[in-house]
Amino acid sequence: AGMRFPTLTFLVPQGSAERVRDRIGTWQEGDTCPTVVTTYDAFMAARPDIVVECASQQAVTMYGADVLAAGVPLVLASVGALADDDVRTSLQRAASFGGTRYLVAPGAIGALDVLVAARLSGLREVIYHSRKPPQAWRGTLAEQKMSLDTLSVPEVFFDGTARAAALDYPKNANVAAAIALAGVGFEKTRVRLIADPGITGNIHEIVFDSGCTTVSIRLEGRASPDNPRTSQTAGYSLARLVINHVTCEVI
Ligand SMILES: NC(=O)C1=CN([C@@H]2O[C@H](COP(=O)(O)OP(=O)(O)OC[C@H]3O[C@@H](n4cnc5c(N)ncnc54)[C@H](OP(=O)(O)O)[C@@H]3O)[C@@H](O)[C@H]2O)C=CC1
Ligand SMILES: O=C([O-])CC(=O)C(=O)O
Incomplete structure (x- = not known):
């Protein structure tokens, strides 16, 4: 209700353009048909109302401040980029300069609303556990800590801060x-990462007291x-933020 359907423009690497165009095919919503571009300049020439990053932490560093300085609100999926204080400060300065803001997507965990509310009431401790099947940890530092191929029981291979x-x-x-951003910050949020050969999905658990x-x-x-690393919830979480941008009833 009260929603106009947005025109979508995708910025993708040159090598992925054909694949993305094929996947979009003849998809059309209302009068709009998505377009695919491969340069940042072509992307910004489409004069976006909102930009959704769903690429990589590196992409946040490359484009984030430029988007914000141009006055365009930015939704972030690769929120971990903000664990680098320099990146976070540059996004904040650019947002202030552009008179806009960036939005941290709740992504695969959701629940950020109650975490922020709890913080306002006094938050004591926040623990987050991420449990994924071994293949989701391929190509990461986890490979240096255990043999993912022969794992037969769940293994905690990381226990540390949210920043790390x-x-x-x-x-x-x-x-x-x-x-971390919603709750007690990057240093105080305790994180455990677990490879679990007995599961197929990505299990996220958050425990806190306030x-x-x-x-x-x-x-x-x-x-x-x-991509076995990525929960489908994350994509839908981004869609929610876009819907909230174009609707009069924000949920
Ligand atoms: N906040 C959350 O809850 C969640 C966040 N994420 C994060 O969201 C992001 C997207 O996830 P997902 O789609 O699964 O990731 P994928 O790696 O499967 O896809 C990312 C795509 O973005 C492209 N890309 C990466 N960097 C750039 C760049 N600098 N410029 C242009 N294109 C770029 C990649 O190109 P190429 O094909 O050339 O590699 C790839 O096609 C990731 O950073 C992921 O970690 C994911 C899940 C949950
Ligand atoms: O999608 C998930 O399960 C979580 C994820 O990849 C992330 O937090 O980067």
Whole structure:
């Protein structure tokens, strides 16, 4: 209700353009048909109302400040980029300069609303566990800590701060950064990363205690068909933020 459908423009690497165009095919919503571009200049020439980053922490560093300085609101999926204080400061300065803001997507964990509310009431401790099947940890530092191929029982291979998790596991632990920002910060948020051969989805658990509520939330996300690291929830979470940008009833 009260929603106009947005025209979508995708900025993708040159080598991926054909694949993305094929996938879009003849998809059309209302009068609009998505377009695919391969340069930042062509992308910004489309004069976006909002930009959604769903690429990489590196992409946030490359484009984030420019988008914000141009006055365009930016949604972040690769929230772990904000674990680097220099990146975060540059985005904040650019947003202030452009008179706009960036939005941290709740992504695969959701639940950030109650975490922020709990913080306002006095938050004591926040613990986040991310449990994924071994293949989701391929190509990461986890490979140096255990043999993913022969794992027969769940193994905690990382136990540390949200900052270290987000920066050392940039394709797997953006959620840790979102939780840190919503709650007690990058240093105080305790994160455990677990490889579990007995599961197929990505299980996220968050536990915290506060003045107004004691919370324990568990999400069992179905893995994205193209990328076992990524829970499908994350994409829908981004869609929600876009819908909220174009609708009069924000939920
Ligand atoms: N906050 C959250 O809850 C979650 C966050 N994420 C994060 O969201 C991001 C997207 O996830 P997902 O789609 O699964 O990731 P994928 O790696 O599967 O896809 C990312 C795509 O973005 C492209 N890309 C990466 N960097 C750039 C760049 N600098 N410029 C242009 N294109 C770029 C990649 O290009 P190429 O094909 O050339 O590699 C790739 O096609 C990731 O950073 C992921 O870690 C994911 C899940 C949950
Ligand atoms: O999608 C997920 O399960 C979480 C994820 O990759 C991230 O936090 O970067």
